[in-house]
Amino acid sequence: MLLSGSWTIYRRELAGLFLGPLAYVLLGLALFVNGQYFTVYLKEVSGEVTDALTLSGGVSVVYWILMVVLPPLVTMRMVSEESRSGMLELLLTSPVSDAAVVAGKLVAAVTFMAVLWSSNLFYGLLCHFLGTAPDWPALLVMFAGSVLVSALLCAIGLCCSAATSTPILAAFLGLVANVVLLSVPYLAGQLGLGERHWLVRTLSEVDLVSRHAASFMRGVLDSRHLAFFLAWTVFFAFVTTRLIESRRWKT
């Protein structure tokens, strides 16, 4: 009941994403970059398809750059633009809860990101039919890891979109938040405080790159990391819902 209507919102958001030119620019960019790096890594790892796909679609710096940049661009308009155009007023006066609106939008953004990362699966499929089958379970776990990281970063982006009324500002805030989230644990490790220092230990708990996502990229499905991503995604979705509710009081 709480999320009734979210399917309608989800379909509308997904249609909105794929009807705009931005989606195809981002998809083209991701397809090109992943394909390019897959080709490069395939040569470097002597034709090991699974290793090449893991490197290009989960470990490389370019992958993480795309991961930092794309979710804020996908989510920037979802609340801020609708608030400005008045669509949010129409949605929030329809028999649909605020949580359903946020859930529909978030799942649509994550679906878009999943389509974007599915290029790795496409390359794996291509290699499979050409005679070199990849390690499919590992590849699928890696894909699931990419989707989970995207879900968290999309939730942060959606939160930024709900906090501002300008899409560009929302994208900028989301970008800054992602950079901080991904780089601060690494930078804390470079301060020379030692692994046992409380700051380093605390920050390592939220280290997405080398702690939580790394296990997925190795093809290991660890429930702790799964719970980590799901819990924080739900938390930011909850914050987004509260931010939308607070608009009612401020309007």
Next chain:
Amino acid sequence: MIHVEHLTRLFGPFGAVRAIDDLSFHIERGEVVGFLGPNGAGKTTTLRILTGYLPASSGSARVCGLDVLRDSMRVRKKIGYLPESVPLYRDLRVDEMLRFQARLHGMSRSDFRRRAPAVAEQVGLGDLTRAMIGTLSRGQRQRVGLAVALLPEPEVLILDEPTSGLDPIQRMEVRKLLVELGSAHTVLVSSHILPEIEAVAQRVIILAKGKIAADGTADQLVSKLGGERYVEVHAALGPAEGAASKARELLAKLPGVRSVQDQGRVGVHHQFRIVCSEDLREDVGALAAHKGWALRELSFRQPKLEQIFAKIALEFESQPTLAGGQGAEVHLAVPAAQVPQAAGAAGSGLTQLALQGTGQARPPAPETRVVANSAGAAPAPGSAPVRAVYNLNPFEQGAHRDLSAPKPAPAKPTPPPAKDSP
């Protein structure tokens, strides 16, 4: 159907801005109610509270017996809401937008198939159902917005400034549509444009500074708050001594007259303001014909809702003599000898017969104004030298211009200062 009790909504830090203040009103099923008020009066805030978009700071609002805050979801199912900005997805087609709305309201496919063509026809979308919303004109988008609001068959229709930004023809069409909708829905429509409300609403609620300033039908508001009605008479009474006081006495004896004010003489014409409870032009005209007064002006003035709105909402005293009045103004110069003797009861129509018999009059039409030069009236013999007075506004003494007075010299244009040549 809609019950609002002591509704208050505060905005800003520490509730510094009181958008609506202790608002209470009730709207019965099937009523069409106009929410009227200047910008910032609290109309949109009230509508948003009723739709569940905004919570109230205090007080309660119930729609169809349900509290808009506690039973928000059920209330939203009973309301069709068209916000002022007419929010629509511009990248969707009209039928896709309608389908989206149907899904949001949990309508079944069969219900959607039944309702979509019906509302499209009702709002006059015609063959636009496959058009992209982004390519539609403002008026067409307004129709789509109305169709979206009407699709789930709401019991209550809330429309915020539905004619805002439309051209006059589109406004007329939307007004016509609203009148039609009133037969099947309880409609609450807000506007700051008074004729819109007068055209569609049976009842008017005037908001000013977040409070209800007036509530009732247009006629009730006019009769309760509008002040006095009066007949304005400008007539040449003849040279006899005390003609003005005798005329005043005669006028005061007419049935329905409350008082007669002698407003002095301009040229050969005496001016009277007859305060009355109904339109007494025919009685006054018949009396004038009987007494051989040469009428220059005979008009009935009553306050309009517009004046009341201005007076209440904008907090300044309206100027009824400068604003447009209701009824016709008749300016005539009729020699006494040509006027047949006639008498009749109030409203008997004798005046009209008399005037039309001279061939110089036409039946009065509402909202018609005929302005004549005072030179058309024959000066009474033996009277004082007549000033040539042109009446700019026949309802206001202060708006006369004495043509016999020297005209003020037009201001000479000041030549621009000559530039020094290098």
